Amino acid sequence: GAGVSQSPSNKVTEKGKDVELRCDPISGHTALYWYRQSLGQGLEFLIYFQGNSAPDKSGLPSDRFSAERTGGSVSTLTIQRTQQEDSAVYLCASSQGRTGDLYGYTFGSGTRLTVV
């Protein structure tokens, strides 16, 4: 597609429920990133996929968080047993190749998650 597409744009869920957030990167971009933007805080790195390599999961805050990328394209971020502190905007970005990020990430519009 022309840009990075994320869905849903807004999600309100009850504490304890599981949620899935979807990211569709730019076609041909082999690198995909998930970041989290909490109110009053910067972007927090969550996970990075590069081609067929094992993902860098070093930013996932707990084992309730997981992500997968199917067929080297679409990615799903899953949060199990959501907590109120999970409320944030979840941003997905993509770039081309191992050094494509040197041209800057292309970000999606994000998913605003609210846990009530």
Add this chain to the structure above:
Amino acid sequence: AQSVAQPEDQVNVAEGNPLTVKCTYSVSGNPYLFWYVQYPNRGLQFLLKYITGDNLVKGSYGFEAEFNKSQTSFHLKKPSALVSDSALYFCAVRANTNAGKSTFGDGTTLTVKP
């Protein structure tokens, strides 16, 4: 390890005046440095980058940034601010040895008043 500091949560300037948004960084190895902008109700957009070469880099919308290795800084500048420059600005860094993953600062809100 890599980190970024944006020491100012907010910067206020009058339209037509020069603006500076500060950023300092820490990395092991050589840094790749980036500025991104987030306009209200819009996604993050790449603004400019320093990879190598000239310390002064120019980007979109008349913005520029100066890489200063001795001070480990990469301040964003614009000679004459516009009201439409009002937005949230993020500095990011990645070590040249740390493939792909950039670390972002906490952001600085720039408000340009007419």
